[in-house]
Amino acid sequence: MTVNGSRRGPLYTGGSVFDQERAERAVRELLLACGENPDRDGLQDTPQRVARAYLEMFAGLYTDPDEVLDRTFDECHDELVLVTDIPMYSTCEHHLVPFHGTAHVGYIPNEQGKVTGLSKIARLVDLYAKRPQVQERLTSQIADALVRKLSPRGVIVVVEAEHLCMAMRGVRKPGARTTTSAVRGIFRSSATSRSEALALINGRTK
Numbered sequence: 052m053t054v055n056g057s058r059r060g061p062l063y064t065g066g067s068v069f070d071q072e073r074a075e076r077a078v079r080e081l082l083l084a085c086g087e088n089p090d091r092d093g094l095q096d097t098p099q100r101v102a103r104a105y106l107e108m109f110a111g112l113y114t115d116p117d118e119v120l121d122r123t124f125d126e127c128h129d130e131l132v133l134v135t136d137i138p139m140y141s142t143c144e145h146h147l148v149p150f151h152g153t154a155h156v157g158y159i160p161n162e163q164g165k166v167t168g169l170s171k172i173a174r175l176v177d178l179y180a181k182r183p184q185v186q187e188r189l190t191s192q193i194a195d196a197l198v199r200k201l202s203p204r205g206v207i208v209v210v211e212a213e214h215l216c217m218a219m220r221g222v223r224k225p226g227a228r229t230t231t232s233a234v235r236g237i238f239r240s241s242a243t244s245r246s247e248a249l250a251l252i253n254g255r256t257k
């Protein structure tokens with residue numbers, strides 16, 4: 052993430068901008084709106100802390116996803132590469148509370164065997180998770196970035212998550228889990244390839 056190191060003033064980061072001072076003012080205002088006293092002992096540093104936390108939680112707004120996958124190499128491997136159980140923490144864009152779970156990401160490289168470092172796949176999940184999100188878009192964005200950068204024969208992404216907006220408020224169903232998938236290329240066109248990958252993913256998550 053490229054950020055202007057100064058804690059004061061806007062942080063320019065390519066596409067989006069994080070304005071620390073503005074975020075602090077907004078948190079203070081929210082506390083006042085909730086009937087709290089932001090000047091009492093325990094809350095004095097809260098606006099600053101919350102602003103910093105949001106910078107971290109939305110870090111993915113300030114990094115170009117294509118940079119994450121810039122390093123690719125040809126490995127003459129044209130069969131499935133599957134990374135499962137990648138921990139994922141994101142923020143529901145409707146309520147700004149967390150949803151969290153795991154992501155499973157697989158792809159079949161193209162004829163040149165173009166692959167990327169395994170950690171880059173987890174970095175990609177992190178990058179898209181660290182934005183105001185909905186689970187469906189998060190899942191598709193991960194798949195589409197891999198298609199863009201690796202031109203693979205196929206991509207499959209499965210995300211399983213619990214939404215705290217459904218657990219701690221609203222409908223109050225703690226433990227309810229949502230599964231989303233995005234399939235591209237051969238995983239979309241071939242039911243056999245898709246079910247083989249899904250069997251591996253399900254086998255890992257039982």
Ligand SMILES: Nc1nc2c(ncn2[C@@H]2O[C@H](COP(=O)(O)OP(=O)(O)OP(=O)(O)O)[C@@H](O)[C@H]2O)c(=O)[nH]1
Pocket residue numbers: 143144145184185186187214216217220221222
């Ligand atoms: N499809 C989808 N819906 C989500 C996601 N995260 C939260 N939601 C839903 O977004 C909806 C927002 O609904 P609204 O009726 O506008 O908001 P609300 O009155 O707070 O809704 P309740 O949560 O039912 O109290 C809720 O049904 C949430 O469960 C997500 O990642 N994907």
Ligand SMILES: [Zn+2]
Pocket residue numbers: 143144145146147148214216217
């Ligand atoms: Zn929500």
